[in-house]
Amino acid sequence: MIKKAVATSLLAAIGLASPAVQAQELNIYSARHYQTDEALYGNFTKQTGIKINRIEAREDELIERLRNEGANSPADILITVDASRLAKADDLGLFAPVKSAVLEERIPAHLRTDTWIAFSTRARVILFNKDLVKAEQVQNYEDLADPALKGKVCTRSGSHPYNLSLGAALIEHNGAEKTEQWARGLVANFARSPRGGDTDQILAVAAGECGVAIANSYYFARLMNSPRPQDQKAAEAVSFVWPNQKTTGTHINVSGAGMLKYSPNKEAAVKFLEYLASDEAQIYFADGNNEWPAVPTTKVNNPALEKLGSFKVDTLPMTRLSASVAEAQRIFDRAGYR
Numbered sequence: 001m002i003k004k005a006v007a008t009s010l011l012a013a014i015g016l017a018s019p020a021v022q023a024q025e026l027n028i029y030s031a032r033h034y035q036t037d038e039a040l041y042g043n044f045t046k047q048t049g050i051k052i053n054r055i056e057a058r059e060d061e062l063i064e065r066l067r068n069e070g071a072n073s074p075a076d077i078l079i080t081v082d083a084s085r086l087a088k089a090d091d092l093g094l095f096a097p098v099k100s101a102v103l104e105e106r107i108p109a110h111l112r113t114d115t116w117i118a119f120s121t122r123a124r125v126i127l128f129n130k131d132l133v134k135a136e137q138v139q140n141y142e143d144l145a146d147p148a149l150k151g152k153v154c155t156r157s158g159s160h161p162y163n164l165s166l167g168a169a170l171i172e173h174n175g176a177e178k179t180e181q182w183a184r185g186l187v188a189n190f191a192r193s194p195r196g197g198d199t200d201q202i203l204a205v206a207a208g209e210c211g212v213a214i215a216n217s218y219y220f221a222r223l224m225n226s227p228r229p230q231d232q233k234a235a236e237a238v239s240f241v242w243p244n245q246k247t248t249g250t251h252i253n254v255s256g257a258g259m260l261k262y263s264p265n266k267e268a269a270v271k272f273l274e275y276l277a278s279d280e281a282q283i284y285f286a287d288g289n290n291e292w293p294a295v296p297t298t299k300v301n302n303p304a305l306e307k308l309g310s311f312k313v314d315t316l317p318m319t320r321l322s323a324s325v326a327e328a329q330r331i332f333d334r335a336g337y338r
């Protein structure tokens with residue numbers, strides 16, 4: 001025992017650490033960064049002894065970097081948001097298939113693919129100003145194309161992944177032809193040309209510039225949970241709808257992760273994905289951005305999410321969503337939804 005320890009320390013001293021004593025590492029490329037992330041990664045290292053190195057950048061930059069690095073990439077895991085972006089990475093062949101009984105047991109089937117796995121969900125919801133629009137006019141995504149809403153609808157750009165994923169869900173449920181009619185009706189109802197992000201649409205509804213808007217749930221939850229009085233005031237001025245509760249359920253999207261094809265630390269990578277599906281990590285991961293855990297039994301303690309309550313989820317598999325994103329883009333282009 002002693003001999004081995006001495007030999008090991010000698011090897012380390014001359015810079016020749018044997019593989020057996022080399023600390024395990026995991027390299028993560030992440031397009032997500034929230035306050036709770038430090039605890040998320042720190043606890044993994046505490047539990048497993050595996051050190052995490054992180055590179056954080058925008059999704060497109062990370063994907064470009066992975067393509068350039070190719071087989072020499074040090075990255076083990078890619079974390080990003082939106083099924084369409086995860087699908088893009090998958091289409092480029094960046095992920096390796098993962099087989100894990102833990103993931104299969106913890107993550108519902110509609111939130112998994114053979115390669116990437118969703119770890120939290122967000123809903124695309126409808127928000128309206130009750131002085132300008134009646135609740136019964138805006139209960140479904142389809143309603144937003146009703147000519148009665150002319151001059152009242154606001155959204156961010158049609159080429160943004162959030163709207164493309166919603167378009168893809170509508171194609172899957174209603175068909176391409178109806179979705180194109182819907183997109184044309186939506187564009188005809190715009191209060192203004194698409195501009196800004198989802199928060200800008202919510203604030204414009206609060207200010208009465210728009211009667212109704214589509215936005216991701218966490219932007220609204222963020223305003224509700226904000227310490228700034230003007231944010232809370234805006235959230236209170238806006239009414240909230242879970243769309244399509246009597247039909248398909250509300251369209252959701254995800255934050256997810258996958259093991260990379262050229263990952264040099266595949267064992268550690270699978271361990272990390274399984275860790276993300278643990279209750280503790282689910283709470284950090286989801287709560288960091290006011291999202292819902294992908295694992296249905298995990299409970300978060302988030303005042304805004306609690307206030308919003310529960311809803312019927314559209315359980316369309318993420319794989320079907322990503323299959324129709326390109327068609328959604330073509331349809332939106334033809335409809336002038338830019």
Ligand SMILES: [Fe+2]
Pocket residue numbers: 216
């Ligand atoms: Fe977002």
